[in-house]
Amino acid sequence: MSIELMMKQFQDIAYNPNKQLADFKAAGKKVIGVLPYYAPEELVYAAGMVPMGMWGSNKKTISRAKEYCATFYCTIAQLALEMLLDGTMDQLDGLITPTICDTLRPMSQNFRVAIGDKIPTIFLAHPQNRFADWGLKFCMDQYNDVRKMLDKISGHEMTDEDIRKAIKVYNASRAARREFVKLANEHCDVVTPTLRSAVLKASWFMLKDEYTEKLVALNEELKKLPKANWKGVKVVTSGIVCDNPKLLAIFEENNIAIAADDVAHESRAFRTDADETGDPMLALAKQFANTDYDVLLYDPASSSNRRGEFVANLVKESGAQGLILFMQQFCDPEEMEYPYLKKALDEAGIPHIKLGVDQQMRDFGQASTAIQAFADVL
């Protein structure tokens, strides 16, 4: 199969999650909706069910969700609620609602109330003091609650061995995605920003073993290609979600390639692996504890600027000339970390621009002008 065709397949899946959901259901699978951030998807997989990521939508408009939220909430959460209310997600068998940010805290209640008895909700509160034994213990307690709820939905008890297997599948998937990100940088003439995004986005709507198999095959084909002789510029993207094809098309129009990303929906979600041996619940808790350089998570070494410096290094190491920050509107954690990200980038001599985005954006004129001007500077 040609590289183009392989990427086209990922693209079809990324752009048609409804079809994926319907197909899984038609095949007799149970499907669990997984909201951001850090839900242990491995447990859903271990339960023999399909986890489907819910990161809003670029196509929908907020209407029914207005009965629950004021306007000043991120559109990812509002559109997730919209899809639960408008019937899009009616086929789900369960919904995991993490609560690590100030929008997801009260929204966990709105999700639960709004869908009533239609779909069971699985509540999840991660610890921020997550490193010491007692932090790991609390995380395990939370994950055990998730596990029990998933068992109830699946109708059978998952074993530790099931979870270990799931961890292996997920580690392989994360490794394949990390490799793909590197290859996409080396072959940015073939893997355009739009295709790169689609390949990574598809992972949220597929069973990870099937996804990994396809991605490994794609990676193998990419490796065979000569490295791109890229005449355009390269950037690192940063933010919560950067998957709008219209926005990414502007990159392509201006010969901007994505060298690497610091995006919650992309690399931040697959930087950290879990131990494949020992107590698998502890392994998952440790994986969360080891998740680092993230705007949403507490950093005990907060008096230094570790995260800002990490992102600045990512820009340098990936060979990018600058950074484009997609500032998700009303996202406090991203907004709170911006001044120190800017500081680290400025100190490293890395130019950047900050683009305000939300998922209801339909007019990209302003973004286009800003991106074009930025490319000219680089």
Next chain:
Amino acid sequence: MAKEVSPGVLALRKVVDDVHADARKAKAEGKLVGWSSSKFPCELAAAFDLDVMYPENQAAGIAANRDGEIMCQAAEDLGFDNDICGYARISLAYAAGKRAARKFDPETLEYIIDPNSGKPLKDENGKVVMGEDGKPVKDPKTQQPYTVLVDIHEIEAMPDGPLKDKYWESVKPYRQMRIPQPDFLLCCNNICNCMTKWYENIARMCNIPLIMIDIPYNNTVEVHDSNVAYVRAQFDAAIKQLEELTGKKFDEKKFEQACANANRTASAWLRVCDYLQYKPAPYSGFDLFNHMADIVTARAKVQAAEAFELLEKDLEQAIKEGTTTTPFPEKYRVMFEGIPCWPKLPDLFKPLKANGVNVTAVVYAPAFGFVYEDLDGMARAYYKAPNSVCIEQGVAWREGICKDNKVDGVLVHYNRSCKPWSGYMAEMQRRFTADLGIPCAGFDGDQADPRNFNAAQYETRVQGLVEAMEQNAANKEG
């Protein structure tokens, strides 16, 4: 006529003034001064005799003193988005060294008066004096200099002399603009996760240690043992960090005393809140807003417990005498949902007064009523902050005070600064109306940034609520 202030209120003011004075003195003597989130377990710091200031209270005070906008703007100039909580923005600007100050002429060192400031001048008959331009003449005694922003690091770098001294003097003199810079931070995110990032930012700005107590969101009315164990372990870790910070051993006796004081204060606070159950109420919920600073700043001090107990006596007396501090006859009673818009308190009050609406219930009552018996109880108490509880608990608290305090309606503040608080408010409104049969009205505002409040919209919403309460009353009678 100046409002008569009761002995209890005066005692509470003194307690808070003393806490601030002690912190300034401690800083001058080279001792450690911390900044703490309002619902961090203050009992821990008290066990180490540490002087602690509260940025949320400070921000509310700065906003009430009309400097919210200039400080929020200063934070935005540092790169913090204007969607971030107004308290956080004010506090981050302050931590970065920004201060609201009075403008002066660097040559003469005289303050430059803002001609638009001040109250209208009145003649001996109490009539407003009109100027030649047809506008009221300002009373020069009430006029203030222009407000400008200064930076303490820039002032520190200036050569010693009268100009530098004048700059220091020009910083606004009210206590919230004069709190010492922090040497350590105590963060508890039971009210919001924004707190976590806010304090991390201060830790970076000031290069100081941060002690973090994390309270994850809770989806059930009960606080389960797993959650308690996590918080208890964090108390122990915080104690170790405080021992390292201070070089002192944890003093269990002092801790027990602080806990006893905090419980006594919280109990007295709850009893004071309960006086709003009387009809008519001996005071207004707006007075309770003002006491929030007291309960936050001095909860673990015996003086705070004594002052609240004194206020309780004042209220008992007021009930006997049938008096109230509410300056209008109470026609309707409402719950005010949310944090008030501190920069706009007069605007909030005006249409309520005009319609005889007294605020007889505020959510601050249960929000600071931390009463417990032992360490597990303490962990459970701190787990129950307004923004860390599930909707069922949130509704139960509010419906409880709505019933006890006999309210006719609910005024809901959709607070741009507080996503966790406003996040399930629409569903709450529906439940209040369904469960209690009372009307609700929402308005848009902000706890600290005056730019997010529209007085005209607020007045219309209050009017709508009053009409609905009128109709409700008529229906009951009819």
